[in-house]
Amino acid sequence: MTPHPESVEPVVPDDAGGLDPEALEQVIAAPGERFRHDYLEIRDLRVVFDGFVAVDGVDLTVTRGDLRFLIGPNGAGKTTIVDAITGLAPATGSVQFGRVDLLGKPSHRIVRAGVGRTFQTASVFDELTVLQNLDIAAGAGRGPATMLRRRRGVPPEVEAALETVGLTKVRDLPAGILAHGQKQWLEIGMLLVQDARLLLLDEPVAGMSQAEREETGLLLQRIGEQRTVVVVEHDMEFLRAFAASVTVLHQGRVLSEGTVAEVQADPRVVEVYLGSGTHGRGRGTTAAAAAPAASTEVE
Amino acid sequence: MSAPGTTSAPAALWRRPAVRVWIGVAVAAVVLFGLAPAVLSDFRLNLLAKFLCLAMVAVGIGLAWGRGGMLVLGQGVFFGIGGYLMAMHMKLSDAGPGGVPDFMLLYGDGVVPGWWEPFRSPLVTVLAILVLPAGTAALLGLAVFRRRVRGAYFAILSQALAAAFAILLVGQQKVTGGTNGLNGFRSFFGYDLADPVNKRMLYFIAAGVLIAMVVVVRLLMVSRYGELLVAVRDQENRVRFLGYDPANVKVVAYAIAACFAGIGGALFAPVVGIISPADVGVIPSIGFLVGVAIGGRATLLGPVLGAVAVSWAETGLSEQFPSFWTYFQGALFILVVAFLPQGFASLGGLWRRRRAAGAAPGEPPTDPGPTGTAPGHATADDGAGTTTTDDARTAGRTA
Numbered sequence A: 001m002t003p004h005p006e007s008v009e010p011v012v013p014d015d016a017g018g019l020d021p022e023a024l025e026q027v028i029a030a031p032g033e034r035f036r037h038d039y040l041e042i043r044d045l046r047v048v049f050d051g052f053v054a055v056d057g058v059d060l061t062v063t064r065g066d067l068r069f070l071i072g073p074n075g076a077g078k079t080t081i082v083d084a085i086t087g088l089a090p091a092t093g094s095v096q097f098g099r100v101d102l103l104g105k106p107s108h109r110i111v112r113a114g115v116g117r118t119f120q121t122a123s124v125f126d127e128l129t130v131l132q133n134l135d136i137a138a139g140a141g142r143g144p145a146t147m148l149r150r151r152r153g154v155p156p157e158v159e160a161a162l163e164t165v166g167l168t169k170v171r172d173l174p175a176g177i178l179a180h181g182q183k184q185w186l187e188i189g190m191l192l193v194q195d196a197r198l199l200l201l202d203e204p205v206a207g208m209s210q211a212e213r214e215e216t217g218l219l220l221q222r223i224g225e226q227r228t229v230v231v232v233e234h235d236m237e238f239l240r241a242f243a244a245s246v247t248v249l250h251q252g253r254v255l256s257e258g259t260v261a262e263v264q265a266d267p268r269v270v271e272v273y274l275g276s277g278t279h280g281r282g283r284g285t286t287a288a289a290a291a292p293a294a295s296t297e298v299e
Numbered sequence B: 001m002s003a004p005g006t007t008s009a010p011a012a013l014w015r016r017p018a019v020r021v022w023i024g025v026a027v028a029a030v031v032l033f034g035l036a037p038a039v040l041s042d043f044r045l046n047l048l049a050k051f052l053c054l055a056m057v058a059v060g061i062g063l064a065w066g067r068g069g070m071l072v073l074g075q076g077v078f079f080g081i082g083g084y085l086m087a088m089h090m091k092l093s094d095a096g097p098g099g100v101p102d103f104m105l106l107y108g109d110g111v112v113p114g115w116w117e118p119f120r121s122p123l124v125t126v127l128a129i130l131v132l133p134a135g136t137a138a139l140l141g142l143a144v145f146r147r148r149v150r151g152a153y154f155a156i157l158s159q160a161l162a163a164a165f166a167i168l169l170v171g172q173q174k175v176t177g178g179t180n181g182l183n184g185f186r187s188f189f190g191y192d193l194a195d196p197v198n199k200r201m202l203y204f205i206a207a208g209v210l211i212a213m214v215v216v217v218r219l220l221m222v223s224r225y226g227e228l229l230v231a232v233r234d235q236e237n238r239v240r241f242l243g244y245d246p247a248n249v250k251v252v253a254y255a256i257a258a259c260f261a262g263i264g265g266a267l268f269a270p271v272v273g274i275i276s277p278a279d280v281g282v283i284p285s286i287g288f289l290v291g292v293a294i295g296g297r298a299t300l301l302g303p304v305l306g307a308v309a310v311s312w313a314e315t316g317l318s319e320q321f322p323s324f325w326t327y328f329q330g331a332l333f334i335l336v337v338a339f340l341p342q343g344f345a346s347l348g349g350l351w352r353r354r355r356a357a358g359a360a361p362g363e364p365p366t367d368p369g370p371t372g373t374a375p376g377h378a379t380a381d382d383g384a385g386t387t388t389t390d391d392a393r394t395a396g397r398t399a
Helices: A021-027 A078-085 A107-112 A130-138 A156-164 A180-193 A210-226 A236-242 A260-265 A267-272 B009-015 B017-039 B042-067 B075-095 B102-107 B114-120 B122-146 B152-171 B196-222 B224-234 B236-240 B246-272 B282-295 B302-320 B325-339 B345-362 B374-381 B386-398
Strands: A039-049 A052-063 A067-071 A092-097 A115-117 A198-202 A228-232 A245-250 A253-258
Touching: A021 A156, A021 A210, A039 A078, A039 A228, A052 A078, A052 A228, A052 A253, A067 A078, A067 A210, A067 A236, A078 A092, A078 A115, A078 A198, A078 A228, A107 A115, A107 B236, A115 A180, A130 A156, A130 A180, A130 B224, A156 A180, A180 A198, A180 A210, A210 A228, A210 A236, A245 A260, A245 A267, A253 A260, A253 A267, A260 A267, B009 B017, B017 B042, B017 B196, B042 B075, B042 B196, B042 B224, B042 B246, B042 B282, B042 B302, B075 B102, B075 B114, B075 B122, B075 B152, B075 B246, B075 B282, B114 B122, B122 B152, B122 B246, B152 B282, B196 B224, B196 B246, B224 B236, B224 B246, B236 B246, B282 B302, B282 B325, B302 B325
Parallel strands: A067 A228, A067 A245, A115 A198, A198 A228
Antiparallel strands: A039 A052, A039 A092, A245 A253
């Protein structure tokens, strides 16, 4: 509601530390067997808002162990597809994950089927501490008896997630005063503790420094080896470095799909992206300031 | 200036939450059970009992509105259900076994309607008071929150309900007493209400119940549920994408608030001696809210103290300057909303921050260089300079 006046001074330590890949191993130590049937299968997905066709018959298959990037100009329908999968936008067609039909289910049930997502603007609970944020994310399956009691200690999965996203030192600070990149990491941590098997990340590295992007990319790659990860991203450099496969969307349709190299060589993709096939040199620094409005970002 | 480094034994004890609760309960008990009966006349004590009943509603509003973000503008409904249930039982027991309450002989056909009959039993009455308001709120809440009605729409809806409830009561004069409501109670579960000792006992019951309610809310606030409720208040959609149904989370707080309001109403009727549509309609429903807003809706004690203070001021000022109170209440409400949106309770946080800010520059004036990072390091290791961390933490918890 109202921003409370008590958190005016950002007291985040500078040496809050980066991500901890070793701790991630602990998080994803769970047997891979559990994920065997996990794959996302979207068939003929259509999303229409008041006559405007935002997504027009999209087919998409993402298997476990893939790190799929969704790219496309603004308005191509990337975020809308994520919204449709998670029940936020009404859609027709079929969306299956791990043999479970997702379309038509309320959002919280879709989440319980193993689907987790983040939002373009990091949305964490500002007034709650980092620890409380993660604890809530871990607790969707808790019974009333546990809910009505005070949290004692730190649950092990939360501890491991804190380590993984490098927020152990700031765990007792309100999440609202975290730096932007830390909030994004907190969101990834929340996905880990909620044990999402399909992770849908909407611009996870927006506003991060180059070093932070690097760390985040490696983290996502490692998670992607075990789980199904879909990333919506504008930042082409990030994509080139970490994408296992790419789906290019244009005006609500799939324009091209394949590895980074295949997609880059696709003449249709080149045409949509202002016809310039050359990768602009020296864009690294501008990309660091990638914002949702980065429509000028050209491949 | 208190040095943050010195941690004396009482201070360390004070930091333990359970100890703080018990100290708070002890202080409240001394004030309500010892001090108030000693210094107040029977008349004033009875007035205080009435305010405590209103404060029970406020405690619930603090939970539902302050922590849960539901602007409950119709708590009069649940207050009324509780009050009328208790009043019905008292009228029936005054009339004796098989007897007919006086007003029914006056306005009606002298036959007790079937749905009145169960409330001859004290047990049924008490159970109904505990269950009916909460149950009504749960059903209503499920219907409303599932459809994602919230914010101003929810407020208007709940207020309309209070208006409708009052109109219904006025219209059914034969069975509800109409505008006059139910009054003239002579006994409360067999105890003569004319006896000052029993009046005093009613006050003690109200005080005990109120303290219990505050403790319950305190336990809820620090529980995992309490954290989740704040999360729902601030980002309902985000909670949904963590696998929770926010409607269920809100319904619990709403039902508890309704239950508290019902109990408050049930004690209000014997304490004041009347329950009428004027106590349950739109105006009293807003009145409940004013005290909560002024006291500080998101804090534990703000709603209670605010409600009691506003009621006390209302009585005091009305005695001094009749018909002046409404203006005063309006002005106070405007001033608080404009300058202290979190209520008077936020003054406490303000004062604490002043103190912390005043202490910080006074400490080591040696190197002005890393002023930005110094407090950060202190909070990170959570050791020496705990003032900032504590503030940040309490801010997250209370604001």
